[in-house]
Amino acid sequence: MITKKEIKEIHKFLSEASNPLFLYDDDCDGFCAYLLLKKHYKKGEGMIIKSSPKLDVNAVYSVINAKPDLVVILDKPLVSQEFIDQVRTPIVWLDHHPVQNMNNVNYYNPRKHRSNRPTTYLAYSVVKSNLWIAVIGCVFDHFVPDFISDFMKEYPDLLSQSPKDIDDIKFSGDVGKLIRIFSFNLKGKITDVKDSLKALEKIDSPYEILNQSSDSGKYVYSRYEKLNKDYIELLNYARSQINEDKVFVFKYPSSNTSFTGELSNELIHLYHDKIIVIARLKDDEYRISFRSSKINIRKVLEKALVGIEGYAGGHDHACGGAVKTHNFDRFIENVKNLVKKK
Ligand SMILES: [Mn+2]
Known part of the structure; x- marks a missing residue:
């Protein structure tokens, strides 16, 4: 976790600011972290950042326009140095993805201390209010916080x-x-x-x-x-569409709202013994979510992507990625062959 000293520093930044601008990731963890800070300090504005995973110079104009005296970045894995340099305002960045080394930013990441508790957890450690929102953000990010017992009492x-x-x-x-x-x-x-x-x-x-x-x-x-x-x-x-195959592949068109994350989580919950592959067509590629319960899917994907136009990454049992449509069938064949050997 982040240290008591770090928590105090974050609190000091937020107490002293008069118009903080919160830039948060567009998932439930980023949003709950924002809600906790906004509700507690009762000042500033929020801006949802849909560009994933990187916050870059495209956001500079709207940031400067909001005339903040502090910029608070929540749950964004990457921020470009150009963004930091061009914003010309003190920045506090709270995140729990792999540690970054950028200049001129006050960066707080529990991974520096060998923990990767969600951004909502960090925000709650600072404010200690609105317990219910803290629980929503943490559990969404697959983490059961120690304060769940307080929640059950309340x-x-x-x-x-x-x-x-x-x-x-x-x-x-x-x-x-x-x-x-x-x-x-x-x-x-x-x-x-x-x-x-x-x-x-x-x-x-x-x-x-x-x-x-x-x-x-x-x-x-x-x-x-x-x-x-x-x-x-x-x-x-x-x-x-579920069948006997160990690898379950489900494709759906981009005209639908994206439910890829939710769908893959619920299907692996229902079908533990399968590898779940949910692919949503977007332009000339499939945006894909992978889930597994036993097999290390990240390692499988590394091998399956050799010679394929695409990328994937994430955790041992949950990955995200994209593969060009013309390579998709061959890629799935690779996955199936690799899994068969397990
Ligand atoms: Mn998160």
Whole structure:
């Protein structure tokens, strides 16, 4: 984890700033980290950054336009040196991806101390408020925080006592549902996403959403319901295609909202013994999510990509990547052959 001294430094930056600008990754971890800081310090503006994984000079203009006296970057794995140099404002960068070495930035990463707790966890360590948002961000990023027991005491109806494992939290009960509500509200047309973000910032309790007891809660819930209908349809269709093969490949067109991450997580949860490959067509390539429970899929992909136009990377059991359409079938054959040998 980051040290007490580092936590104090981050707090000092945020207390002294009068107009911080928060640039956060467009997933649930980045967003929850932002919400925690914004709700606690009650100042500044947020800007969702969709360019993944790198924050680069394209964002400089809108940053300077917002006239911040502090820029806070959340959960972005990479930031270009040009961006840092051109912004000309003190920068605080909180992240938990592989450690970067850039100049003129106040960089906080738990990996420097051999831990990779989510960015939401770091933000919560600084503010210690809005526990429910901290739990959503951490569990989304596949991490069960030590404060889950406090959460169970405060919200006994939202989480069954002593969950077996992370999947138990993610795929059953209201915490899993809240994670999906947050995630789906960050998807879709940017104008809709902006309305969702505004609404989520106004919400003070998970019950406002779950019971739809405020206008903001109602709005957020209704956007979730709309997208969840599409998601469930896609999930059911994918499940109808499951066969005997060890490697399950599911392709879908770019006209649909991207559910690649959610779909691959839920399918590996349902079909433990398979390798799950979810591919969404985008221009002339497939954007792909890979999941496995036993086999080290990262190593398999390294070999399967030899001679293929594409890339992949990530963790031992969860990877992301892209492969050109004309190479896709050959690439899948490679994966199947490599897995057969295991
Ligand atoms: Mn993260």
